[in-house]
Amino acid sequence: MSIIFFIKSTSVDISKYNIKDLPGSSGRLDVISRCVLAALSNKDIFEKKVHIWVFLENYGTFIFDSERFEYDIFPKNELLFSNYFVNLIRNRDSIIKLKDNPLRAVQISKIDIIGALKQFKELNYAIFVLNESGEDIFTHFKEFRSNKGLIFVIGSQSGDVINSKDLSAMNFTNVSLGTQSYLASSVIRLIKLYLIANL
Numbered sequence: 001m002s003i004i005f006f007i008k009s010t011s012v013d014i015s016k017y018n019i020k021d022l023p024g025s026s027g028r029l030d031v032i033s034r035c036v037l038a039a040l041s042n043k044d045i046f047e048k049k050v051h052i053w054v055f056l057e058n059y060g061t062f063i064f065d066s067e068r069f070e071y072d073i074f075p076k077n078e079l080l081f082s083n084y085f086v087n088l089i090r091n092r093d094s095i096i097k098l099k100d101n102p103l104r105a106v107q108i109s110k111i112d113i114i115g116a117l118k119q120f121k122e123l124n125y126a127i128f129v130l131n132e133s134g135e136d137i138f139t140h141f142k143e144f145r146s147n148k149g150l151i152f153v154i155g156s157q158s159g160d161v162i163n164s165k166d167l168s169a170m171n172f173t174n175v176s177l178g179t180q181s182y183l184a185s186s187v188i189r190l191i192k193l194y195l196i197a198n199l
Helices: 019-025 029-040 078-090 113-122 137-145 184-198
Strands: 002-009 050-056 060-065 107-109 126-136 149-155 173-176
Touching (some): 002 029, 002 113, 002 184, 019 029, 029 050, 060 078, 126 137
């Protein structure tokens, strides 16, 4: 069974990117970087069958599949990862310029988050939207076990994805990790811990 996380950002802008001020100069690319690292990493190895789809409104969709990377050369800290990710975004149309980039195996697409969700819905993936007002995630354990693939929509920093009419119209189950608010990367780690322990 594969686990896929969807996260969208409308704010990422690398036109003035400066590694010395990652949050301020990139439109909070640091949030995205932490989420990718949280999804793919498991101590000293990559997670198996875990993907994270990053939807950047200004640059396209970036699909990170844990099985496509070399662990030894993969950037494992936020700053290094962000630097390579910026390089990937800027040179996404040049194989030559990306030949030394450890993220070169990232798949790049033009599909938007709603289009991707429609495709996975047709493939019978179980899709859940993380929402603080959603149902207790732990009550859906049987659904997690009975599906070939799970998708968790984390949304965006501004909440515009979670609250969008397009997403609401798809009638996905909204789930919550409880009354406490968590950073997006912490949500990903907690979901992984729960699934690995119980599936």
